Amino acid sequence: METDNETAKDRIPRIDTYGFQRPDGFDYTFYEEFQSRYLVVLTRRAIKWSKLLQTSTAVEQSMKVKRYIRKGIPNEHRCHVWMFVSGAQARMEKNPGYYHNALVEGKKNTKLVDTVITDLNRTFPDNVKFRKDASQCLQPMLYNILVAYGHHNSSVGYCQGMNFLTGYLILVTKDEEKAFWLLDALLGHILPDYYSPAMIGLKVDQEVLGDLVKLKIPAVADLMEKHGVMWTLVVSRWFICLFIDVLPVETVLRIWDCLFYEGSKIIFRVALTLIKQYQAFILESRNFPDVCDKFKEITKGQLVTECHLFMQKIFVDPGRLSKTSIIKLREKHRSQLLTQE
Known part of the structure; x- marks a missing residue:
């Protein structure tokens, strides 16, 4: 007898729009339900973006543009908008x-x-x-x-x-x-020095995330300390690959929409949201390998597939995350790391 997932699998191509093969165990049923909702959103966003870009090809910094970007850039406008808002075009x-x-x-x-x-x-x-x-x-x-x-x-x-x-x-x-x-x-x-030979920026930002978790999700920070799990073991790929091969493609592109406009603090918002949403699940960990396994699991499933809802959460769940506080934390950890070397 055919399951819902098998019938949905017949309707959805094994290879996605970007050329990636869907992994084994892919939830075709949920994806089909999500797509039926998301296509409505995409159509609405495409109309709004087309109107915005009719007035000027340049994408000026404004609250309206920021709001539009947070709600997602349609793929046909993505390259154009990224080029302008990142300074790459100039x-x-x-x-x-x-x-x-x-x-x-x-x-x-x-x-x-x-x-x-x-x-x-x-x-x-x-x-x-x-x-x-x-x-x-x-x-x-x-x-x-x-x-x-x-x-x-x-x-x-x-x-x-x-x-x-x-x-x-x-x-x-x-x-x-x-x-x-x-x-x-x-x-x-x-990205601040993520790819310098010493990868100092990457090391700094992992430590900054640790501080932010202590502040905003202290129970998880205590668990990490209790089992001696360093942040670099569980989140280095999140940072260095900007969630590629960690989260679904469309979710990564939605994150990058905001990253090109708002800068690297978006990475912290995504990381904190994943940890906060799955706090209870992470806290079930009984030992070191358990913690590492849980961090792999939290990047899969319905929450991260439903990219539109997930992106709404990253601007709510972590609460206030000021640029000034991030800069201060980075300065603190940079000086500590340079002293150790």
């Missing part, structure tokens, strides 16, 4: 021909080229668009952008994780040069 226009020159120079660096090539086949093996046998394989674009960026930001070069960020940018922009400038916006302007 930097690209100020530097005509820069990307092409960076690529030419980057290809001369054999060490950089070899490092990038090593990671190409490891990038999204579950995505049909990145496979070598794909009709329009995206690997050459990925290679070009990573080599150009490695030359552009020689202090970073290439680090694992950058391939995933770039892959997502290619899927959204379908444009090498724009993806390059958006990668520059993320790594050079939005």
